[in-house]
Amino acid sequence: MDFNIHLSMDLYDKTYGGDRLxxxxxxxxxxxxKLGYRSVSVTEHHLLELGVMPAPLMAAVKIAAHTRNVDILTGVVVLPLHDMRTYAGEVVLADIFTEGRLVLGVGRGAFAYEMERLGIPMAESRERFDESLDVLKALLADEEVSWDGKYYKFxxxxxxxxPVRAGGPRMMMAVLRPEAIYHCAKRGFHIMTNPLTGDATHFKEQVDAFRRGKAELGEAGKDLTLAVSRAAFIATSDAHSRAKLEQAQDHYSRFDNVFTGPGIVDRGMARALPRKQTIDELARNLLIGSSAEMVDRLAPFAELGVDIVSLTINFGASQQEVLETIQCIAEEVMPHFTVSNSETALSA
Incomplete structure (x- = not known):
């Protein structure tokens, strides 16, 4: 099992500044x-301090210029917000500038607040995403493409x-429902998912769905990978763990507001609203604790056959704390799970 770091993109205090972030x-x-992580990831969001990343392809190129080995995942870009006729060219250029280390993660969009203010009603986002994805794949695969659909006509x-490689860069689909995971894997996509509530039965269904889809591809699917996203932090004491859980609870009170809630945003800052989930329930869903505890919590992931665990470390921590956790995971957690990068790299 390999490890990914979902990079810090939350601006909890405007005065901190985008340049410092x-x-x-x-x-x-x-x-x-430097420490041997398989990949890092950025995700697309607009108009909010949560995941402040309006240009993930641009960020991927910047990251590639300062690194040598990590893959760079856009986990995810929101296809309905772009015109595929121009975006396809941007994807090709980013793949070239990242020297093939780009993994294009795609999704339909998660926050109704940003989608609807950018002219895409959430009720249409699935349909728009499906057509956008088909158009993008066609434009990357074929030299001469015309289209007569609901949202695209050209x-x-x-x-x-x-594209340098046939069909463009590797593509990853962000999906949650087991049946959707199955269908996306069967189409040849790498998968990024999240157990969300930490329900072991649901998690196993997600993994099994991926395996079924991958198996149906036969040899063509042998290199497909399943990535699972979790929030994580290495704590040095019970009191430290509790402090990080309280930070996480505050973070998710803002996240829930724009993900499932009313979308109350004050000048770009999502308002913290009361959560139904208690802090103790949240603790069961996050990987917060000592390095030994994290190893124990991650063991079922490896046993189920998860290929990559994507860790979100900053949900309110300082930069120094984030760097220390990245280092500690590399030194005390990863050796229990990782093999050489050459054996586990995402393949074309």
């Missing part, structure tokens, strides 16, 4: 590269430059 993000990527055109 992205300097922190780059420092984390450089450290992860005469024959060719995206330039052409």
């Amino acid at each position: 992205y300097a922190d993000m780059l420092e984390q990527a450089v450290l992860a590269d 005469k024959p055109l060719t995206v330039m430059p052409r």
